[in-house]
Amino acid sequence: MPENKKHIALFIPCYVDQFYPKVAIATLELLEKLGCQVTYPMGQTCCGQPMANAGYERDTVATTKHFIRIFKDFDYVVAPSGSCVLHVKEHAPAIAGMEKEQSELHDKIFELTEFLTDVLKIENIKGSFPHRVGYHASCHGQRGLRLSASSELNQTPFNKAKQLMVNLEGLEWVELKRKDECCGFGGTFAVSEEALSIQMGKDRLADHQAQQVEILTGGDMSCIMHLQGIAKRNGNPIQFKHIAEILNEAIS
Amino acid sequence: MSHPIQAAEFLQDQAKSKWHDETLWFVRDKRDKISKSVPEWENLRDLASQIKDNVLANLGKYLEEFEKNAKANNIHVHWAKDAEEHNRIVLGILQEKRCKAIVKSKSILTEECHLNPYLEKNGVEVVDTDLGERIVQFLNQAPSHIVLPAIHLKKKDISEIFHEKLHTEKGNEDPDYLTHAARIHLREKFLSAKVAITGVNFGVAETGEFVVCTNEGNADMGVHLADVHIACMGIEKIIPKRAHLGVFLRLLARSATGQSVTNYTSHFRSPSPGKEIHIVLVDNGRTAQLARPKFKNSLKCIRCGACMNTCPIYRRSGGFSYESTVPGPIGSILSPGIDLQKHSSLPFASTLCGSCTDVCPVKINIHEQLYEWRQEITKAQPDRAKSLAMKIANGVFAVPFAYNLSGNMMRGALKILPDSITYSGLNTWGKQRDLPELPKESFKDWYKKNRK
Amino acid sequence: MSSRDLILSKIKAVPLEAKNLPTIPEFEFEGDLKARFIASILANKGEVITKAEFFSLLDSGVFEKVYSHIEDFSSFTNIKITEDAHQLNDLNLAIIRGQFGVAENGAIWLEDQDMGLRALPFITEHLVIVLDSENLVANMHQAYDRIGLQESGFGLFIAGPSKTADIEQSLVIGAHGAKSLRVVLLNL
Numbered sequence: 032m033p034e035n036k037k038h039i040a041l042f043i044p045c046y047v048d049q050f051y052p053k054v055a056i057a058t059l060e061l062l063e064k065l066g067c068q069v070t071y072p073m074g075q076t077c078c079g080q081p082m083a084n085a086g087y088e089r090d091t092v093a094t095t096k097h098f099i100r101i102f103k104d105f106d107y108v109v110a111p112s113g114s115c116v117l118h119v120k121e122h123a124p125a126i127a128g129m130e131k132e133q134s135e136l137h138d139k140i141f142e143l144t145e146f147l148t149d150v151l152k153i154e155n156i157k158g159s160f161p162h163r164v165g166y167h168a169s170c171h172g173q174r175g176l177r178l179s180a181s182s183e184l185n186q187t188p189f190n191k192a193k194q195l196m197v198n199l200e201g202l203e204w205v206e207l208k209r210k211d212e213c214c215g216f217g218g219t220f221a222v223s224e225e226a227l228s229i230q231m232g233k234d235r236l237a238d239h240q241a242q243q244v245e246i247l248t249g250g251d252m253s254c255i256m257h258l259q260g261i262a263k264r265n266g267n268p269i270q271f272k273h274i275a276e277i278l279n280e281a282i283s
Numbered sequence: 284m285s286h287p288i289q290a291a292e293f294l295q296d297q298a299k300s301k302w303h304d305e306t307l308w309f310v311r312d313k314r315d316k317i318s319k320s321v322p323e324w325e326n327l328r329d330l331a332s333q334i335k336d337n338v339l340a341n342l343g344k345y346l347e348e349f350e351k352n353a354k355a356n357n358i359h360v361h362w363a364k365d366a367e368e369h370n371r372i373v374l375g376i377l378q379e380k381r382c383k384a385i386v387k388s389k390s391i392l393t394e395e396c397h398l399n400p401y402l403e404k405n406g407v408e409v410v411d412t413d414l415g416e417r418i419v420q421f422l423n424q425a426p427s428h429i430v431l432p433a434i435h436l437k438k439k440d441i442s443e444i445f446h447e448k449l450h451t452e453k454g455n456e457d458p459d460y461l462t463h464a465a466r467i468h469l470r471e472k473f474l475s476a477k478v479a480i481t482g483v484n485f486g487v488a489e490t491g492e493f494v495v496c497t498n499e500g501n502a503d504m505g506v507h508l509a510d511v512h513i514a515c516m517g518i519e520k521i522i523p524k525r526a527h528l529g530v531f532l533r534l535l536a537r538s539a540t541g542q543s544v545t546n547y548t549s550h551f552r553s554p555s556p557g558k559e560i561h562i563v564l565v566d567n568g569r570t571a572q573l574a575r576p577k578f579k580n581s582l583k584c585i586r587c588g589a590c591m592n593t594c595p596i597y598r599r600s601g602g603f604s605y606e607s608t609v610p611g612p613i614g615s616i617l618s619p620g621i622d623l624q625k626h627s628s629l630p631f632a633s634t635l636c637g638s639c640t641d642v643c644p645v646k647i648n649i650h651e652q653l654y655e656w657r658q659e660i661t662k663a664q665p666d667r668a669k670s671l672a673m674k675i676a677n678g679v680f681a682v683p684f685a686y687n688l689s690g691n692m693m694r695g696a697l698k699i700l701p702d703s704i705t706y707s708g709l710n711t712w713g714k715q716r717d718l719p720e721l722p723k724e725s726f727k728d729w730y731k732k733n734r735k
Numbered sequence: 736m737s738s739r740d741l742i743l744s745k746i747k748a749v750p751l752e753a754k755n756l757p758t759i760p761e762f763e764f765e766g767d768l769k770a771r772f773i774a775s776i777l778a779n780k781g782e783v784i785t786k787a788e789f790f791s792l793l794d795s796g797v798f799e800k801v802y803s804h805i806e807d808f809s810s811f812t813n814i815k816i817t818e819d820a821h822q823l824n825d826l827n828l829a830i831i832r833g834q835f836g837v838a839e840n841g842a843i844w845l846e847d848q849d850m851g852l853r854a855l856p857f858i859t860e861h862l863v864i865v866l867d868s869e870n871l872v873a874n875m876h877q878a879y880d881r882i883g884l885q886e887s888g889f890g891l892f893i894a895g896p897s898k899t900a901d902i903e904q905s906l907v908i909g910a911h912g913a914k915s916l917r918v919v920l921l922n923l
Contacts, residue, residue: 048726050719055726059734071730084635084654086661122654174637182315183593183641185324209308213595217634222711224632226291229715230599231634234304260716306904321839323762336754343746350739356888362739414910415901431901438903458905466911473911474821490884500857500897500912507854508820518742523756525884529875530759533839543840544875546779546898547857547912550890555853566738570745 037106045077057279080118113172158281161201165244169251216257285628289604313541332646335583345488352491356553366396384408388502390482412501427602430588479505483516492552496545534644538587590639612639630656764873775841779895781916798828820854829859835870846887862913
């Protein structure tokens, strides 16, 4: 069976569901355009990441159990978020009695861009997106899921998001001065270390602005929500889109 | 004071904090470039990590081997279970030698043990001879970085304190001029000291020798002119064989400052005729850390400081914001093991971005240990939840935290709450950030209408 | 219980799984050893000169007090060396021989016999190390292979002059020790 004929579950992070339904819609439509059979399991809830990163992993056992039950029967689980996927794979507490299901889940859950490049084996997407685009490499996708080469490591350069976007007609890919520096979102860090979080966000925005970025994109709406919140408050005209939105628009 | 308060204060001086960030980024960038000039770089990190794994699994054996060989080489070996005993041992040697003034080269361990104030209280003048350390000592400060002790200071600050202490020209901020003044001042100290103290970068079990790395040559100036050399060494600094130095020395300076090696790498095996070498092996919490399976890897640290230079938090909050001897990411996983209450905000002073783990030359999983410390701290401090709940109550975090109970609860709340509340001081998220615009329906609602 | 025994017993009480020591492979080195060594010394803010250049430098008389620890230049020695290193405080130039150099970083290996007094290469105002260009190894692994288990009481890699960057990261040469390092590379 070709990979795209398998049954794919869409996992939509809670804040995307609530604040950015357009990103979820774009993800769904994009996968459908690529010939995938996608279902959104209605019973899904938050994956538990914000609690776990705040130091309450032990309180996410029920959430994790529920998550496994909801998604265990699908061939793949795909989410427009590196951060939530990393949490499910690495930090969700081990559930006694569900070892097999949990371990299988870790192997079949993918962040959107890695699903496209690694499972669907898409070399590049044909379409048009005539804009100057800056890419924010969210840390959990970057250094957790290894969605692109880390500037810290001595390794052959690669970037899964760039691979998907760079050949779109008219798209100008921007190289940043600090290509994978954290934006300062960091989950509850955003409020527990508010001053630093804001400064880091401002510094990231300044890098994109210095390169005349028109649209800032990335694979995690949490980082983008933070950057966009700072940009809006300061009257910064830069636009924000999730990579799913760009790819979905480009091929329509 | 907790880290967030200190950090906010550091950020008040925008020009200086920006300089601090950019200067340390420059050091990291140098490290990136030089590490990429070594094709086997990642291989070396693996080797270093594996050697350190072996050290931690055989620590007792290597320490005994080291002691035996060092003694055979005429080195006096002392053991200190804690900082207090370490300080007492050092003072004891000084008193026996009737020594009232010492020179000391960089040693984070003696900072950790608060040796300077202890010796001063007991009538011994301590002169830190590393230029950066001498500067902060003049200012009555601790180093703010383990490799770059005075990185929090501008040359204006240094010019002022040198004018006061060394009578340099007022307003002369030229680094060459100031360094030369320090050279003359410290040369006198070197010539008159009978005892010199150094830290230790590596102790070699196989030979009983220890290695000290500097660029200034201050450790050697001190010990070769003095009659007695006291080397203070954490027990985790041991490595099995001399050949392993090849691995660690290729990594250390490149990771620390982006240079291929320090200009001086000194191997002390036995004293010159008529002189003495003492080595103090210090535990001070290290065996306790070794007994914590999730955190024992932190003992692999070779104190290069790369995690500080790369940390987006450290660069923007400065070393003092951590209020611990070793600041930055590695400090944030070491310090809670020493005093959980005092250092409880440190594991949260991170976005878990993972850059520290990727630069670490011995591959310590620093960001994962930060995560694990968070789990420990919330158990030890139930009040933490309350203060966190206050901060997330009105912001975007209410979504995931409330989502389990009712998916729509927060959407409702956001709509009902007037802007005056969502953007008030109560809502930390909204103080300097706009909240996302609330769409008319959630994805769940859209999906029900459009796909079922 | 002594602190020694206490520490060792605490370590023994920790259950630890066995971890084997890795074998250090032979890493290939690409390029010319001499060229790489010279580039490394320059990067460390040292200089590389020929024997002829060094002779003319000596003849120029810029160094007032000179001590050569090696035969070839002993005619330039104009001070008496004692057992007390403190008396070298006003030494302007020390000349010593390095055993071998490391191409990847410019480090030059010295042992007790090569310096006489351990303080010599530090207390002197300027330092010259004479090194045969045949005595170069590629990297630090080869360096320690070559050192083996020699038993000198003191061993030292010198890779450049004394330097610091502790004032706003501005590089300054001549912090405490030698203000310059010149490497006289023989048989180039």
